[in-house]
Amino acid sequence: MRRDAGKAKVPAENKLLRDFLGHLADERRLSRNTVINYGRDITALLELAAATPLAKLQIHHLRRFVAQLHARGLDGRTLARMLSAWRAFYRYLARDHGYINNPCLGLRAPKTKKHLPQALSPDEAARLMEIPGDDVLAVRDKAIFELFYSSGLRLFELTGLAPTDVNFGDATVRVTGKGAKTRIVPVGSQALLAVEKWLKQREPLVQAGGDALFVSRNGARLTPRAIQYRCKTWALKLGLNSGVHPHVLRHSFASHVLQSSGDLRAVQEMLGHASISSTQIYTHLDFQYLAKVYDAAHPRAKKKS
Numbered sequence: 001m002r003r004d005a006g007k008a009k010v011p012a013e014n015k016l017l018r019d020f021l022g023h024l025a026d027e028r029r030l031s032r033n034t035v036i037n038y039g040r041d042i043t044a045l046l047e048l049a050a051a052t053p054l055a056k057l058q059i060h061h062l063r064r065f066v067a068q069l070h071a072r073g074l075d076g077r078t079l080a081r082m083l084s085a086w087r088a089f090y091r092y093l094a095r096d097h098g099y100i101n102n103p104c105l106g107l108r109a110p111k112t113k114k115h116l117p118q119a120l121s122p123d124e125a126a127r128l129m130e131i132p133g134d135d136v137l138a139v140r141d142k143a144i145f146e147l148f149y150s151s152g153l154r155l156f157e158l159t160g161l162a163p164t165d166v167n168f169g170d171a172t173v174r175v176t177g178k179g180a181k182t183r184i185v186p187v188g189s190q191a192l193l194a195v196e197k198w199l200k201q202r203e204p205l206v207q208a209g210g211d212a213l214f215v216s217r218n219g220a221r222l223t224p225r226a227i228q229y230r231c232k233t234w235a236l237k238l239g240l241n242s243g244v245h246p247h248v249l250r251h252s253f254a255s256h257v258l259q260s261s262g263d264l265r266a267v268q269e270m271l272g273h274a275s276i277s278s279t280q281i282y283t284h285l286d287f288q289y290l291a292k293v294y295d296a297a298h299p300r301a302k303k304k305s
Helices: 002-026 032-049 059-071 076-097 122-128 136-151 155-159 189-202 224-237 246-261 264-271 281-297
Strands: 172-176 182-186
Touching: 002 032, 002 076, 032 059, 032 076, 059 076, 122 136, 122 246, 136 155, 136 172, 136 182, 136 189, 136 224, 136 246, 155 224, 155 246, 182 264, 224 246, 246 264
Parallel strands: none
Antiparallel strands: 172 182
């Protein structure tokens, strides 16, 4: 009898999940990828709950779920994201389905050791911009890397750009970031030249009605995976670390601008960070750079043999 009840529960609670995801897409207007991530995290909750109804879950159940996920290798940041999705789901259930208990309240994910983001040195970044050749893919890739490094864009922000987002008159690019928030970011002269050169090559490729700034050889919008692959391939060809990826260029942009200007708020605005705490990690990168310079240059810094 209990087994039958468990089977009957699944369609009902899957429907609650589908309704919630519809709420996120239609009412809150969240992006498709964000909705998919919510669905994945809440599906994990339903699988962990098994035959226990959502309305019956208590905080001790969720503590056990978090411990199980942590034991499988999920880090604190991932678990914090999952808990956020679970809380939002229960808030929706309380608002629209009469649930009176949110077992996620007061529950925190285990802390994860912070790792500093990888950043290229200014010389390494300059080397990555020196893509040789004038064929269409080399011209396109140079424009991509220059724009990443010049303006600190996220990968999905760059793939979402249209040609009209680049303003050559005032040297800026209009970016749609997280939460569909728009910001205007400066673009350096070298990046503008690279993008201008690419636009001349792009015209014969682009499909009718296509509005993507960066397209493949067949004229379709370039995918994030394709850009990641091109970044890794060029890094290897140019003698750089094989771990170079688009986000490394964003980190390098932030680190190098902060080293030169010391203006944390300006870097926060250009990166599109909602909180200054997200930007403050680059102060640690800046300190590491200064510490290396000190160790190399100061006569009293070197250890005596």
